[in-house]
Amino acid sequence: MRIRLLRSTSRLNSNPYSSLPPSASSPPHPLPPLCMKKLKQTHARLIRDGGVGDTLTAGKLLADVVAFGPSNLGYARAIFSSIKPPLNTFIWNSMIRGLAHGSSPADAVALYNKMLAEGYSPNNYTFPFVLTACANLVDAAATPGLGLAVHGTLLRRGFEDFDPYIQTALVNFYANSGSIDTARHLFDRCRRRDVALWNALIRGYAQSCRFSEAVQVFRRMQDDSDRIRGDEITTLSVVSACAHLGALDLGRWIHSYIGKNQMRLTVNLGTALINMYAKCGEIEAAFSMFDEMPHKDVRTWSVMIGGLAIHGHAREALLLFTEMKTMGVTPDSVTFTGVLSACSHAGLVREGLRILEEMKTIHGVSPTIEHYGCAVDLLGRAGRLEKALELIKGIPMDLDVVLWGALLIACRAHRNLEMGEMAAKEMLQLDPQNAGALVFLSNAYASVGRWDKVEETRETMKERRIQKPPGSSSVEVGGIVHEFTSGDPSHPEMNQIYAMLDEISRLRSAQEPRHVAGAVSFDMDEEDKEQCLAQHSEKLALAFGLLKTRPGTTVRIIKNLRICEDCHSVMKLASEAFGRTVIVRDRARFHHFRRGSCSCGDYW
């Protein structure tokens, strides 16, 4: 399958949207910087006329400035500190509000504490602001104490039970602080639930990577007696959850729900849907939607480029990147992650390195550790391990686990034990609990018969109580997502699944006699080889999908780890033998298996 970008390439130098009606679009950037200028003029006039000395007037000015967003925080602070006491609650609230959305939300909490210390009384407006600040703290999960104290204060003052804004802010705070179950508890206790409260919980689950529960909450919202209708924000969160889950049927349903409820297909929604289709394996649907969007912002382009990248359509991703720039859209840090990952999945080493270089020199976007990670991945996959290591050594910032992890994966793929061992040790220095590094070491030592080292590594894992990440795969059959875990026999139809696996294995030995089930030459996959290869979760999902869908139907599998060589070849075989398209999304990318071969060209 090729993405047909011919229309796109031929329109590189023209604006294809000029002929389209603007009705289905959002207005482009509505920010009016001129008004800020007007506010400053008002301020000047107030100073001249002496009106700024009036607390009420100064408060209004402050609130207006804050409403413009965090870019004017310095100015807001100056106004705030020029107001002579006694202040009123409105002024405190406005300043806390401004700080809560700024780069240092801790300042908002500090100001709130100062307000209390000086004997001012917070009101029902104060708490949503300060709770938002607590939720926005850089590491909200590590410092829940501030928000908990705010919660205590508002309870003591009798606020919790009647104000929906405070309740929503609380749910949001707990969800952001890693306590989604507490958030749920509060939600369940609320008697009147409006759409924002539902949204806070849905997003909370999504943010905690509990996507199925996010979807469940959305379904419950549909059935709720209050008959609350979802809005754009609800839809954005749910579509995003579908993308993570790979739940195509549900995603399509939401798409039609948008139509049925006469919701406007805004740039944001369109972008979320494009992302959903791409992440659910429907790259062509994603592309045609992209093509039809009359207005696109940087996210729309980034999502499409990233989507093409994970499907291995690197050339198309690069073409789109060029087109984006031609259209005057400035690429950002996320765009470059997509572009670099496109290069990486297709082995376009030279292009990738050039783009990494040009990020800074031409586009003024400083590479982050993630971009370097992509570059290490790019070199590593292509087998240029020494060059990857050299790149790592030249990185002008603190190295992280992900970066060494990229090298580790490359070492695993290219059987470089020595460098892999080094990378794993670096990872363990940064994160002693890193399961991936320890599993690698254990498998790698086993592969060369270093049983003493194997034993030592396993002991370490036991001592540190590290669990191997279980491989799990899901397959959607009739709108229901079935999940399988490696070696877990608990599925009620396991006998049939095993029978199907046996059949595949017979087909296989007939075709490739050297591949007797379970025999592998080199023992360095992501999953532990103690578990029989035959029971890798994607094989269970494949067997189930083949059994439960009509002949000719595409089988779609989502897997949490990278697919191993053995499973990859089984998928190829099954696509041929059963005449099926099998689409597997693993941790890194998509594999489309058709007629015995894979879209990745065995490069992954």
Place this chain on the structure above:
DNA sequence: GTAGGGTTAG
């Protein structure tokens, strides 16, 4: 006079 919920990558 002021408020809560937002999509993209790794």
